[in-house]
Amino acid sequence: MSQEIILEEVQRSTLDTYVSIGQKSYREHYLHLWENEDPTPYISNGLSASVVERELSEPNSLNYLVKMGNAIVGIVKLVKDCGVDELSPEESLKAEKIYLLKAYAGQGLGKKVLEWIENYARSLKKKVLWLDTMQKGNPIQFYQKNGFVIKRESELVLPGAKSSEKAMWILTKQL
DSSP states (O other), X not given: OOOOEEEEEXXXXXXXXXXXXXXXXXXXXXXXXBGGGOOHHHHHHHSSHHHHHHXXXXXXXXXXXXXXXXXXXXXXXXXXXXXXXXXXXXXXXEEEEEEEOGGGTTSSHHHHHHHHHHHHHHHTTOSEEEEEEESSSSHHXXXXXXXXXXXXXXXXXXXXXXXXXXXEEEEXXXX
């Protein structure tokens, strides 16, 4: 795959596209986490139009459409100044959402998106990139293969999540 990946900052005019792609990609990958395969608690907390609209006015919150050519293939949400544990907000950037549509999985896009995020974090003089991911499933291996290390356990705390699926890892990468 040689096509370039572009992360385009979401504007009010592209908010509905971001929400639609975000919800679709989330549903494609994460329904198994939820009782009755109903991700409403997550979507209403993080991928609704009203939530994203509020995020667009927060300077610490950055929302992007992931584009490959003319196709929108996913979304990314970053939190610019976001510490965890002993890591200060000034030195840490959180990759809160990296969701790619299933049709584009396995094409190297995730790696390119991570590289873009890492370069952006370095441009802000960040020392650490961090994220959380489910303990079960493929993402943990992907992130470890790309230089992330497990910092500690965490847990999905939204109502409706299956208790057997709540276990998460907080991962960090030194930049």
